[in-house]
Amino acid sequence: QVQLVESGGGLVQAGGSLRLSCAASGRTFSSYGMGWFRQAPGKERAFVAAISRSGSITNYEDSVKGRFSISRDNAKNTVYLQMNSLKPEDTAIYYCAGGSVGSSRFEYDYWGQGTQVTVSS
DSSP, X not given: OOOEEEEOOXXXXXXXXXXXXXXXXXXXXGGSOXXXXXXXXXXXXXXXXXXXXXXXXXXXXXXXXXXXEEEEEGGXXXXXXXXXXXXGGGOEEXXXXXXXXXXXXXXXXXXOOOEEEEEEO
16 A cells, blocks of 8 residues: 655745655555646546566656656655746646556556645636
């Protein structure tokens, strides 16, 4: 069993930056691919970024490519999402997920509680 807890969300102006963190429980964190998803009101939970077990492989949604960067520190059991050049359309609840490196939310077995990111214009 894996438990995930996100932090780092908040309110930021367009063009600003935030770094989200996701702390994972257990001693087998390094064996899981990790992803970030987001969900805006009235919309489906959508893929943002993912990273492989070792961090060698990363995947990004097209709309965040070049602006967001996913990374992980297995020694700290933590995955990060650095978000730069934020846009109002990035506003959503951001969820950390574990168990895959894919773009479908159905591929992931573990989920955090979510953290709100609001980008004002």
